[in-house]
Structure formats: structure tokens, C-alpha cells
Amino acid sequence: MSRPAATKMAEEVSRAAAVETASSRPSKWSWPQSLRWIPSSTDRVIDAEKRLLSLVKTPYVQEQVNIGSGPPGSKVRWFRSSSDEPRFINTVTFDSKASFPTLVMVHGYGASQGFFFRNFDALSSRFRVIAMDQLGWGGSSRPDFTCRSTEETEAWFIDSLEEWRKAKNLTKFILLGHSFGGYVAAKYALKHPEHVEHLILVGPAGFTSETEHRSEWLTKFRATWKGTILNHLWESNFTPQKIIRGLGPWGPDLVRRYTSARFGSYSTGNILTEEEARLLTDYAYHTLVAKASGELCLKYIFSFGAFARKPLLQCASEWKVPTTFIYGYEDWMNYEGAQLARESMKVPCDIIRVPQGGHFVFIDNPSGFHSAVFYACRRILAGDPQDPAEPLPEDLAAA
Numbered sequence: 001m002s003r004p005a006a007t008k009m010a011e012e013v014s015r016a017a018a019v020e021t022a023s024s025r026p027s028k029w030s031w032p033q034s035l036r037w038i039p040s041s042t043d044r045v046i047d048a049e050k051r052l053l054s055l056v057k058t059p060y061v062q063e064q065v066n067i068g069s070g071p072p073g074s075k076v077r078w079f080r081s082s083s084d085e086p087r088f089i090n091t092v093t094f095d096s097k098a099s100f101p102t103l104v105m106v107h108g109y110g111a112s113q114g115f116f117f118r119n120f121d122a123l124s125s126r127f128r129v130i131a132m133d134q135l136g137w138g139g140s141s142r143p144d145f146t147c148r149s150t151e152e153t154e155a156w157f158i159d160s161l162e163e164w165r166k167a168k169n170l171t172k173f174i175l176l177g178h179s180f181g182g183y184v185a186a187k188y189a190l191k192h193p194e195h196v197e198h199l200i201l202v203g204p205a206g207f208t209s210e211t212e213h214r215s216e217w218l219t220k221f222r223a224t225w226k227g228t229i230l231n232h233l234w235e236s237n238f239t240p241q242k243i244i245r246g247l248g249p250w251g252p253d254l255v256r257r258y259t260s261a262r263f264g265s266y267s268t269g270n271i272l273t274e275e276e277a278r279l280l281t282d283y284a285y286h287t288l289v290a291k292a293s294g295e296l297c298l299k300y301i302f303s304f305g306a307f308a309r310k311p312l313l314q315c316a317s318e319w320k321v322p323t324t325f326i327y328g329y330e331d332w333m334n335y336e337g338a339q340l341a342r343e344s345m346k347v348p349c350d351i352i353r354v355p356q357g358g359h360f361v362f363i364d365n366p367s368g369f370h371s372a373v374f375y376a377c378r379r380i381l382a383g384d385p386q387d388p389a390e391p392l393p394e395d396l397a398a399a
Helices: 005-020 042-053 120-124 150-168 180-191 216-222 225-235 240-244 248-262 274-289 294-301 312-318 336-344 366-376 378-382
Strands: 060-068 087-094 102-106 128-132 173-178 196-202 323-328 349-354
Touching: 042 060, 042 087, 042 274, 060 150, 087 150, 102 180, 120 128, 120 366, 150 180, 150 294, 173 180, 180 196, 180 312, 196 366, 248 274, 312 336, 323 366, 336 349, 349 366, 366 378
Parallel strands: 102 128, 102 173, 173 196, 196 323, 323 349
Antiparallel strands: 060 087, 087 128
């Protein structure tokens, strides 16, 4: 029996985190240059972000949005402290016409908003694009991760997103989330449907649980000594980043190799240029070697094998927002979970597949991804919710 997409997600998360993160701090000792570690911090993340976004032609404003110390009335603060120290969400807003609908973009696990750098120009031609780093990731504040349950962990991301919305004074917007960001976006839309005009989930994680998608391969693997050790590490919340932070000077080269091989590998003519690869490598490195915070959510959201502890499939009948799923043809995240969810949904739902694209379809095939997003929002862009259905563009496929 072949391994399910959820199992592949576990491998991808581990592999991506392992290659994309190698942290370092400057040594006080006179070590050879090759053994000196490279320092990182949220300030260096912002600097790397600016260098990466220099590739984007559309002007933008970068800001740190104050979300306070925690949601009003909540027992869960953004940090382990009794103080009222505020926290901030790193945000970039791109220039657009005032009449354009707002598109909020949420990154996935092991990533940050700059990973959408190939999409900002095209999307800004028809949307007011706002991209943000989730709390505990990228250039946002990285408070101590205090959550101890799935419910608290979901609240960490959902409530911080809601406080960010209030601070940005947004009332209605299109919400796009990738992978784990898709899980967060879907959970946010379930709790705050009044603010989401349309939901776009790109290769979303977290649709099925282990009981719903039993894996013969995973069961056998768990019975091995390797499976036992990895399962123990997972349940101990031992993230791959914790290991790689100790690799020091070998980190940047590993990130470079991963970036060159991983992104654009499913595309035709969209492989990263030398400059794109260099800037994305630098950005990914600094993004993931800073203080551990949001990464510690993994254990509480997913069980070993990356099966959701509170799967979205079980909430499908409660969906209140029109939704579009977007998958690359080679995405290891299986679109069958979306098909099952659609059967229970009581709102309009499209599932679009983009050729020459994997899990990072927005990097692999930017033009196909943009075409899918424009199609998903065709009625909003036309300003007519009753606009008749349009045929799917020829370069896309429906599932």
C-alpha cells in the first residue's frame, strides 16, 4: 500500500525544516572562518525580507502591527509572562487601487510571507494584497510558546489573526492560506465567517485524522525501532529545527541546495533564477533559525504522520464561506480530502488543479496559480455575486 499524502506531509515538514534551518550565533573564540556560526534574529529576517522583496516591482509598505498581549478575556497570552508587553505581526501591504478587493495571504509551516514573492506583482494588479507573518514566525514577534493543548494552539493562531484584523481595520476580505496556513485560515473562517468574503486554500493541511485515513505503511513503520523513536520525538515536540540549529556553518549551504532543488522542480520554464535562489535561501535561513516559537505548534495540531487532531473534514458541514481549493498536479497533499469535504459543504466549493506545480505551486507555476486565484474570485472581481458561471481557464483542471 502506498503511503498517504498525510504521511508524505510529515516527511516534507521534516525535510523542509531540516534543510531550511541552520541557526548560528557569533563565537567569541577565534575559530577558523569556516567554523564560525552565522547570527540571526527577527531584525535579520526583516533585512533578508527586504532584499527578497527587492525583486517585486509593486511598491509596498512594511509595518509591525501591534496585536497587544493577548486576546481580551483570554487566559492564553502570547508569551509566558504576567506582563502586558505587546506583540507584533510583521505585515506588508502592496499599492493598489482603492476599489480593489482585499486579499490576505497566510503562509504555511516552516515558511513566511516572503515565500509569495513571485505572486505579489500579478495579484496586486487586481487585489489590495496584504501578506503577514503568523505569530511566532518570520519577522513577527516570537513569544514563548505556552500552549499545552490543541484548543490553546488553535487559539494562538486564530485569535492573533483576529487581533491583527482589528488592528488593520479590515471588515471583509478574501483569505488565502497555504498548507498549515490553509488549516489556520479555514479554522479562522469557521470562527469568524462574517469577515471572510471568500476562502482560498492552497494545498491545505489537516483535513483527515488517523482514524479516518488508516495507513498500513504507517502502522508497520511505527512497529519498527525507527518508527518508535520518531513517534517518541514527535510526541515530545522535538522539532527538526532544534537539531539543525546546532549545525552551524553547514546550514546556509544546505538551504542553498534545498532551494535550488525544491522550488520550480515541477515547473516548465519557472525554475528559480540564480538571484531568486540566492535571496530566497538567505531569507529562508534567517526566517527559520531565529527563536523557536510558532514551530512548536506541530505536536498539538498533528499526530505522528501529520494527521490532524481536529480534522477539517469533521467541520465541513459547518462551512459558511464560499471556498476554492488549489492544488498543484504534483502536490503530495491529496486533493481527495477536499472532495470529501465538498460533499458535506452547504456553500459553493471549487477544486482546481494547476499543472507543472507541486506543494509550492505558487512558486513552481506562478502564472497558473494566478489564473486559479483570479478564477476563484471572478464574481468578486466582477462586482456581481450573481454573475453566471464561467468556464475554467484551459490551463487549469477541475477535480
